[in-house]
Amino acid sequence: MTGRLWAALAVWLSFAGGLSASETTHSILDFRDLDGWEEDDHERALSVFLETCPDMDDPDWSALCALAQQKPEARPFFELFFRPVLIENAQRPLFTGYFEPELNGALRPDSRYRFPVYRMPPEARGAGQWLTRREIETSDVMKGRGLEIAWVDDPVELFFLQIQGSGRIRLPDGDVIRVGYAGKNGHDYRSVGVEMVRRGIYEVHQVSAQVIKNWVRRNPVEGRELLFHNPSFVFFRTVDQVPADKGPLGAMNRSVTPGRTIAADPAFVPLGAPVWIEKGGENPIHRLMVAQDTGSAIKGPQRADIFFGTGDAAGRAAGKLRDPGRMVVLLPIQRAYAMLTEPLQ
Template identity: 75%
Template structure:
């Protein structure tokens, strides 16, 4: 899911730029050092790896993908042909979560469905920046660019945060929309704004808290959403069945609790990544790096995909935990990386 603004940006604002490569350290680990490795369902991770590894271009990855397509025993496959490498700098590890929203909508406007999802006009594509969020939502120059109409302006705002989602039409049919462009304005965090106003403390702010506050305070809430001038346009995505996950940065469907968004400057897209997430609910699991996000910066930073719908959103919105992530690299690549460090 190519999200323009991840949940961490929504609440905490911009993220520090990556450090220079010379500030990185690479530590080779054994599989015995991975907490919970033996208890994971490795065959699930292998299936997710197979979903995107054919698109990896480097020869070592292509060779391993060809071998994986023969469906070897999953745990042995990873242990024989990969080595765990912890890549880190001086930034603290951080795991957050994201999800695919599901909204109620219609292909035509109704009394209930009054809030349009727009595709990008050519004028917006040519200009940088274009009109602000408030101007787009209150002007009359967007007629004819509607993809669908939904029943909740707050959920529509958060659909733009995630960058893609599903729309449930009357009768139950689903359509999917994905990121189709933006108005070019810099994002302003509404969570940070609530903290600045003294409405909440920083540790109290979450997506659900923001939604509830906007709904309880409709006039001030609308002004709060307009505080963010950035606006996202969408496009219909009709080539992904509604029972599959949304497309990630590798242009393939991502998988609930097995796909993560990473910083590709440090973690190759398509690579297996061992996750050890701390916090109240611990997760020790092999996942696949199949997505990216604007807030995902650094070698120990990942966004876990929680799935589709309201419950997935609640779980993802609560997640902000420490831990450790370890990239599984092809053996020769892992040792070459270590030798370059010496």
């Protein structure tokens, strides 16, 4: 299952067994406490940090970004000017993955390409809660207004495009349109994976993006009703300024980088901050990444969504990821010590 879809299940599982949210704690670690730190490609991490640090307005970050733009040796730069901070609460750590899907589409509808990718209608912008997914898809409210960016051939893939929030549409002549998040209808996201578990269709460990897609396709009537369980509906915009070899735009309006970008909760992790990841599971990851994206259901200090890239292979890799671990935020020294909840011993 993709990270965006796993997020609601993650919150449910994180507090299983009677755990509840508690006060957040902050602990300063030593770089020697970071498992695999010495072996990482710090130069690569620095180049990703430089993609977005110019957009960080706080003076602490601006000063460090100016230093980074002088292209210092990467590992000493991080070790000299940052401190690793472990931010925790009662929520269990969880890592998932997300990707940029690629759909087949066309600029005009026909018997194959029948499912529209919509721009945001003006009356939905700033309206609070607008129409639900069901009301949008079963009425004529969007039709005949020129709001279609393209038409795609698979409504299930279109549903998952909305969960990811960005993607690419490959046209019959080989050209590609990149689309990004433009807004939504104001309704909260509700996980169809959680709903399938609630209905007893699958157990938690059985649910994945591919399992959901296959079930909806095998059961088209019940499947459509299942997708209506999520009232949230995402509208798109064309993204022409991003080269084809770059990743999609993240929450900082900059391209994200496969294997080096995470989506995190900005309530705990500053957007643009370096974050040390120690992910367990079948394929462990110990790597310095950068928090350049967010997700509406990515909540908590130990919750991260790792960006895997574009297309089916990235989607399969992202869909398999649901692992425990630890993430440690690298903060400017003064800011790190200011966050301590208890004085140092």
